[in-house]
Amino acid sequence: MAVKNENDGKMFTVIFIASSLLISTHCFTALKHNSLGDILNDDIINLKDSSGGAEIKLPAKPVFLKKHGVEGLNYNLDNKSRPFIYCDFYDVSSCDPMERSCPTMKMCYASVNDHRLGCMAALVNNSLTRQVTLKGCWMHDGNLGNCDNSKCIADERPTGHGNAALFCCCSTHYCNRRVLFPPQRVATSPPTTVEPTEIEDPAFFGAGSRMFAIIVLGFFSLCALALFCYYSYREYRNSRHYKEKLVARGRFGQVFRGVLENETVAVKIFPSVDVNSWIVEQEIYAIASLRRHKNILRYLGAEVHGNDFWLITEFHDNGSLFDFLHFRILTLQESLKVIASMLRGLSFLHEEKMIDGELKPCVVHRDFKSRNVLLKFDLTSVIADFGLALKCENGQMPSDENHGQVGTRRYMSPEVLEGATEFTAFAFRQIDVYAAALVLWEILSRTSMDKDDIVGEYERPYEAEAGVQPTLHDMRRVVAVEKKRPSIRVAVMEHNIGGVLWKTAEDMWDMEPDGRITSGCAYERANTLFMSYATNLKFESSVQPKNLPNVPVPVYTQDCGVAPAALLIKDGSLGSNGFHASMDEYAQACSAPPNVRYLPTLDTEKVIQDNIIPLSNQTPTHSTLPLS
Numbered sequence: 001m002a003v004k005n006e007n008d009g010k011m012f013t014v015i016f017i018a019s020s021l022l023i024s025t026h027c028f029t030a031l032k033h034n035s036l037g038d039i040l041n042d043d044i045i046n047l048k049d050s051s052g053g054a055e056i057k058l059p060a061k062p063v064f065l066k067k068h069g070v071e072g073l074n075y076n077l078d079n080k081s082r083p084f085i086y087c088d089f090y091d092v093s094s095c096d097p098m099e100r101s102c103p104t105m106k107m108c109y110a111s112v113n114d115h116r117l118g119c120m121a122a123l124v125n126n127s128l129t130r131q132v133t134l135k136g137c138w139m140h141d142g143n144l145g146n147c148d149n150s151k152c153i154a155d156e157r158p159t160g161h162g163n164a165a166l167f168c169c170c171s172t173h174y175c176n177r178r179v180l181f182p183p184q185r186v187a188t189s190p191p192t193t194v195e196p197t198e199i200e201d202p203a204f205f206g207a208g209s210r211m212f213a214i215i216v217l218g219f220f221s222l223c224a225l226a227l228f229c230y231y232s233y234r235e236y237r238n239s240r241h242y243k244e245k246l247v248a249r250g251r252f253g254q255v256f257r258g259v260l261e262n263e264t265v266a267v268k269i270f271p272s273v274d275v276n277s278w279i280v281e282q283e284i285y286a287i288a289s290l291r292r293h294k295n296i297l298r299y300l301g302a303e304v305h306g307n308d309f310w311l312i313t314e315f316h317d318n319g320s321l322f323d324f325l326h327f328r329i330l331t332l333q334e335s336l337k338v339i340a341s342m343l344r345g346l347s348f349l350h351e352e353k354m355i356d357g358e359l360k361p362c363v364v365h366r367d368f369k370s371r372n373v374l375l376k377f378d379l380t381s382v383i384a385d386f387g388l389a390l391k392c393e394n395g396q397m398p399s400d401e402n403h404g405q406v407g408t409r410r411y412m413s414p415e416v417l418e419g420a421t422e423f424t425a426f427a428f429r430q431i432d433v434y435a436a437a438l439v440l441w442e443i444l445s446r447t448s449m450d451k452d453d454i455v456g457e458y459e460r461p462y463e464a465e466a467g468v469q470p471t472l473h474d475m476r477r478v479v480a481v482e483k484k485r486p487s488i489r490v491a492v493m494e495h496n497i498g499g500v501l502w503k504t505a506e507d508m509w510d511m512e513p514d515g516r517i518t519s520g521c522a523y524e525r526a527n528t529l530f531m532s533y534a535t536n537l538k539f540e541s542s543v544q545p546k547n548l549p550n551v552p553v554p555v556y557t558q559d560c561g562v563a564p565a566a567l568l569i570k571d572g573s574l575g576s577n578g579f580h581a582s583m584d585e586y587a588q589a590c591s592a593p594p595n596v597r598y599l600p601t602l603d604t605e606k607v608i609q610d611n612i613i614p615l616s617n618q619t620p621t622h623s624t625l626p627l628s
Contacts, residue, residue: 062282063302068117074171075117080391080398081283084109086173087119090135105174108137113279115139118147119176123154123166130166135176138169152176253277257315265300266315269308277387278302278309284363284386289355295345297374297384316382318375321439325370325446325458332497334379335447336530339440339501342373342381343523346436349383350429350519352393361391364428367407368435370442392425409472410461411435414480414511417472422513430513433522437508441486444502449495461486485509497529 068075068083075083090103110117120138124131140147147169154166168179253270270278285291285299298314318324321338330338352362365372365386372385388406390398405416413434415421421431438461448455465484466474478484485506492498504525510516 062279062286063304064113064279064282069171073173076173078107079393081286082109083117085117085119085137085171087137088121088135088174088177089137090132092131092133103135106137108139110139112139112141113275115141116147116171118169118171119152119174120147120167120169121152121154121176121179123179125156125164125166130181132179140169147171150175151180152178153180153182155182258312260300260312264315266313268311268313270311272307272309274387275309278311280389281311281386284389284391287360287363287391288358289360290349290363293345293348294380295341295348295382297382313384316374316376318377318379320371321373321375321381321442322370324375325442328446329455330443330447332447332449332495333533335443335501336497336526336533337379338375338381339443340523340526340530342383342439343436343519343526345381345383346432347519347523350432352425359393361393362425362429364390364392364425365432365435366390366428367411368432368439369408369411370439373439390428392428397423397425397428405472407431407435409470409475410466411438412475412479413509413513414483415513417476417480427513429519430516433508433516433519436519436522437505437516438486440501440505440508441488444488444492444498444505445486447492447498449491449498453491454489456489483511500525500529 065071065075065083068085071077075085077083084107087106087108088103089106095102108117108119116139118138118140120134120136121132122134124133138147149170150172152168152170152175154168156164156166166179166181168176170176253268253274256267256269258265258267282302290296291299300312300314302312303310321342346365346368349363349365351360353360363386365383366388367385368383372383374382374384376382392398405412405419407416411434413431415427416431421427441461442458446455446458460468462470462475462478462484465478465486470478488502493502504517504522507517508522
């Protein structure tokens with residue numbers, strides 16, 4: 001009886017030690033990871049805190065691929081960046097070894113986003129033989145058995161018909177090709193009962209009791225220390241945070257300003273119902289060349305916090321182009337900078353070419369608008385929000401994607417409004433071109449061509465024709481049936497540069513997709529005009545220090561003498577009449593405008609990078625209007 005009591009005491013001590021370690025670990029976990037609710041209650045998102053103090057590095061692949069394991073071992077990616085696993089496929093009821101090779105190989109995909117990849121095999125086990133009856137894919141959510149093995153180890157399951165079935169699943173390529181069986185159980189004799197020998201119970205303050213008291217005191221001391229550290233840390237965290245308000249609210253989530261390593265970043269938070277958009281954005285950002293492009297919003301990482309999904313990008317104080325145009329009238333030089341860099345980013349998205357040995361697929365945005373164009377401090381445009389974007393290769397759209405009416409109604413092209421879109425990459429690129437033309441109109445409507453030009457208040461595209469909140473029926477009537485387009489004031493059309501930009505917008509919003517110029521052609525026109533004024537941009541001390549690199553020195557040509565820019569535009573020769581007379585040839589060749597000559601000595605990229613648009617004294621503020 002004494003031995004039994006002593007064994008019970010030891011068992012209690014072991015259980016108590018394990019419980020103490022588990023609880024203390026939980027305390028430290030609570031200290032290390034703050035919940036999303038705590039952070040948002042403080043109105044500030046500190047990504048260093050929420051990520052455990054680790055710097056968020058640019059991931060090579062989307063976060064959701066981690067659940068599948070190691071690429072090359074547990075999964076591969078197809079040409080559409082979808083994960084799959086190779087499995088042997090065999091069905092005894094349909095496979096005749098005399099007529100075809102059995103078994104065959106199959107590429108297995110997850111049918112649901114939260115499923116994991118795996119292979120399986122099933123056998124019938126009788127007293128004489130074990131016959132394989134089925135091999136194939138085994139997609140599971142982690143709750144249907146342990147399939148994390150690299151080998152297919154069969155276990156026995158009763159069938160109710162006298163025979164037993166063997167089943168196994170695994171998670172590496174071709175892991176179900178060879179089925180392993182557990183060793184046979186060996187019958188053992190029942191253990192003999194040994195009568196315990198009675199010994200005297202130890203004193204309450206014996207060696208075992210002293211150990212128990214030490215464990216209890218250590219446990220409570222550990223918890224007290226953890227609580228002290230936790231509250232001290234919260235006090236320190238709150239002391240170095242400053243309050244920030246919501247930056248923007250959109251269709252798929254909210255955008256907050258956050259702090260990471262003392263650097264301000266943007267955090268877009270998707271609710272669980274919009275997790276597909278969070279995944280799509282990561283798939284688009286998985287294109288390496290896209291992440292490095294200067295006119296695409298820089299991607300920093302993605303995280304999951306409970307039922308919320310975070311997308312972390314760089315932050316731009318000027319906000320979106322939509323917000324900026326509400327409070328600023330642009331100069332012609334500023335508009336050229338915004339337009340050229342915006343079209344450069346869109347042209348890059350639409351390209352399909354090899355970059356650094358990797359194929360960069362064509363990407364169509366499908367929700368291009370002024371709210372999704374952000375402005376850097378020097379008014380360089382960056383394109384953002386790829387929640388509806390699609391990748392396409394070889395001129396074809398993905399066959400398994402939804403190609404219905406998506407995007408913002410106000411920016412939908414005539415063919416989208418009428419439901420007559422062709423499912424080709426060219427057709428979808430031209431939908432983006434139409435939307436970009438409306439953004440170009442927004443910029444021109446808020447651009448002052450000269451000191452005598454009177455610029456009106458900001459208006460959204462078709463606000464005068466269809467109202468503030470148009471329905472699909474309203475937009476279809478105005479755009480597709482009545483074939484109306486936004487109008488512009490005469491000062492823009494008659495200006496020698498504004499007229500070129502206005503004609504470009506008209507060529508981009510043609511009724512027919514085939515009648516619109518491409519994004520690459522539109523970029524070449526805008527960039528040509530911007531480069532003609534690049535050396536005339538002035539610096540202000542309020543924007544940059546006085547010791548900035550100077551503008552490139554004037555270039556000399558044999559027939560022109562000193563050239564003030566990368567190309568020459570003859571003053572007064574590019575008016576509206578002369579412009580329209582020769583525009584047909586210009587539109588077909590997509591070259592420089594009439595009366596324009598290139599001077600190839602200057603590096604376009606360097607001129608754009610070295611010249612900063614002067615900002616006015618009025619500081620732009622963020623708009624909190626709901627994103628349409």
